[in-house]
Every structure is written in C-alpha cells, then in structure tokens.
Amino acid sequence: MKIDPASPADLSAQIAAAIRDAIVAGTLIVDERLPSEAELSEQFDVSRPTVREALKRLAAQSLIRTQRGATGGAFVNRLSFEEAYPQQITTSTLLLSMNAVSFETACEARYALERACAPFSANRRSPDHLATMRAEIHRQSQPGLTDEAFCASDVAFHRALVDGAGNPVLSYQLAGAVEAMQPLMNMITFSARDRARIVALHTDIADAVERKDADATAIALTALELETQKLAESVFAARASKPATK
C-alpha cells in the first residue's frame, strides 16, 4: 500500500483509497485488525490526524469499525445487508431529488424492478410476508390516515412483496428504488377515491401472491403502475395550472 505525497489529491483520500482497495481485493480480510493509528501514521509517513481522517472516510462507508480500549483499534467490518440499506436509500433519495429525474422515469424503474421480483415472491413468499401485506392493506383502508402514513404503509407493503422473493440481493437493490420514491409520493395528496383504487389493486396483488400466480401478480403490478402514473399526472397538471397552491 503506497501513497504519493506529491499527488494533487488529499493524503487522507489516498490513504483511504489504498486501504479500501486492500479490503476489496481481499488483502485485508473480515474482522482483521488494522495497525493502530500511530503505526499507520508511521507507515504512510503522515500525521495521526491525517490517518484518522482517512479512517473516518472508511467508517462512513461501513468498511471498518473502530473500538476503543486496550485491545481496540480499527477492524475490517463485515458489510451486512442491514448496514448497506440506509446508505443505499440515502444515495438513491438524493440521486432522485438532485437530478431532476422525472416521476415517470423513477416510477417506471421501480415497477419494472418490482415486477422482476414478482415471480419469485409469488412462489416463495412465507405466510409472514403475506400477512404483512394484508395488514398494510388493512391499515391503508383506515379513514383518517394522513398522506404520509398512507405512503409509509405503501412502502411497507411493497417491501414485504419484494422480501417475499427470498433473495437478499434483490431486496437490497429494490430497497433503494422503492424507498427513494417516498419523498416523491409524499408530494401527492390522495383522495378517498384514489385510496380505494390503490387498496383494491393492492388486494389484487396480495390475492395473486396468495394463489402463487406469478403472471397475475405482474399484471396487477402493471395496473398499479398505470394508476400511479395517472394519479401523479393529474396532480402535477393541477399544480401547474395554479402554481400558487402553497
């Protein structure tokens, strides 16, 4: 692991990159302890604060964890799906909000990915996943639910559907796509009529999943996508015609 003091890049960034590469390449294995900060500062011939900045960069990506005390230090972290979820969601959310991605594009991607999960979920979902879906549908039927709560329940419903596929890689990839849409969905006000239609479509999906009918699940998802797109279109059109709503 070498760094170039004459490089234009920050020393801490170079050090972080060197260690990250070693982790990705497998030179440093899970739970292995890195040298202490003092030793690293000697090895790289930089000061301890600089080493610390590098370690914090890695900690921000959950590549290492640190522990204080006599046997403490920095350890290569076993990156778990649970840890990776929030980062994935944060990144996806910001990508959507900062890049003027149209609602249509985001929605298309989300439902396309979700349809990809549908066959697996229909065949493999546990009774637990199905129960979660039914419970969320029931919650969505409650009158007096705020729009935010309705959206949150919507996300929970779809996550249960995706998790039902029993493939952690799919769940991880989908988490970003599904949750990142929530801020966009929260811009929509749902009338009682809208909610009834969505609940009906959710019920179609749950029924199809219960019957282990992969095709019907995909078809119901497509219907829900159309409904969502139509709803968003009308909301954005109304907002455009009288922009002084707020």
Added chain:
Amino acid sequence: MKIDPASPADLSAQIAAAIRDAIVAGTLIVDERLPSEAELSEQFDVSRPTVREALKRLAAQSLIRTQRGATGGAFVNRLSFEEAYPQQITTSTLLLSMNAVSFETACEARYALERACAPFSANRRSPDHLATMRAEIHRQSQPGLTDEAFCASDVAFHRALVDGAGNPVLSYQLAGAVEAMQPLMNMITFSARDRARIVALHTDIADAVERKDADATAIALTALELETQKLAESVFAARASKPATK
C-alpha cells in the same frame, strides 16, 4: 442542527449525521456553501479536527466537496449518477464477497433485474448501444482472450443492454448487480466450447434487441442465465472433488 456531547457516539459522527440530515431534508441545497471549518467548530462547540473528521465522512459519500483557497470551503455536492456508480459497485461487490451469497442467488437477481430492462431496451436502444453490443460479441469471439478480458467484455455487453433502456435509475441499480458479479465470474474458467455457447446466446440477445422484440430478448436472457448457472455448477463441482487445485 444540534448535537449531544454526552452521547456515546463519536462527536464527528453526530456532526456528520446532522449535516447529512440537513442535506437530505433539503435544508441545505445543492452548491450551497457550508460555514468554514472554524465557524462550524464554534457552532458545534468542538475543535477543528473533529469538524474535519465529520466533513471527511460526508466527502466519502460524495455529499459534499471541498475547495481550497480564498473562496473555498465545503459545498453541498450535486450527487450525480456517475459519482454514485463506483460506490454502488464497491458496496455490492463487498456485500457479495463477505456474506456468503451463493452464486445462484446473485445470478438469479442479476438476470431478473436485467430481464426487467429488456423490454425498454428492445424498444428504445440507440444504434450506438446496439453497435457496442455487437462489438463486444466480436471481441468475445477472438481466440487468445484471457478469462478476465472475456468477463470484462461480458460486463460491457450487459451494461450496453441495460443502458439501452434509457432509464438512468435502472442503469444505476443494475450497475451494482452486474459489476458486482464480475469477481464471481472471474473464478470460472471458460473453455472454447463454453465461450462459443455464450457468444451464440449474446448474438441471440443482440438480434432480438435489433428486431425490437422484447419477448425474445427476455427469453434469450433466460437461456443465458441457465447456461451460466449450469457452467458455474460444473466448475464448482469439479473444484469440490479435487480441492487442491491451486
């Protein structure tokens, strides 16, 4: 933005979280300049190195960028898809290598997601995407190609297919799934026979995309998935029977 000095968590982690939340919530907008390190250290009542560690954490996630000089400072970064790709790929790669995800599971997820892109790609791909696919197929037919180069070309082929869908959200999500599989694929040695079969299936895919035939594209992808799974199975079986290969 407040932090709790008595909290067990690192001060720099708390500060980073506070600023990150402000960015995600929209309190800090793109290209806005954060207070200088000296000002932040006053606001949070911590020292400058602590503030710097917090800023490095955010920089590691591309949430901010820093600039030296008179008008320098830390700025809220417009997170672009280009910047997010490498992080997504690194994370996905580590998730697969550290969590004993079976080849089968990863492969299933990858092809499921790719099939989700197929209909869009068949209908929208530019001539450029198609040309890239043909070029990679041609490269894969060259004798004397190393296994690594063959895999790299394979990734390029599939990325062209995915990018052909013209949906940046899909491309972003798929980048992780496709590229993260490369280390797993690199464990496989491809015989000339294997390569010929894969090239033939790639040609089927390219032909279907050229005809704008979404169904045929999905079918060809499924055939390729089966071939890949079968190939991996035989390789792993052979390795298991005589484990002292290396």
Added chain:
DNA sequence: GCACTTCAAATGCCAGACAATTAGAAATCG
C-alpha cells in the same frame, strides 16, 4: 486599461498533549 503584486481567507497538514475507555495483568483479601 492591463499586468503584476500583495493580501486575506480557507483548507490541508502536522506536532504534541491529555482524556476516556477497555482488556488483561497484578495485587489483595477471604
């Protein structure tokens, strides 16, 4: 008006020190 110089602000980096935490070793007591 243009080129050059100077300046100030900000980040990047460093040295040294002290505080807090923690596991293990050592000492003490029953």
Added chain:
DNA sequence: CGATTTCTAATTGTCTGGCATTTGAAGTGC
C-alpha cells in the same frame, strides 16, 4: 487457592496551536 479489586498499558477520541498551500480578489504601477 479462588474470587474480587486495583492497576496498568494500549488505543481511540479530542483539543490546542501552529504552519504550509492554494486561490480569488483587491490594490498598485505602468
């Protein structure tokens, strides 16, 4: 001898203070 307590060393977390480097902007001279 065993259990408990205390001590100690190692390590990270934080602070103070300072210097180096970069860079835009203001000033200066021609």
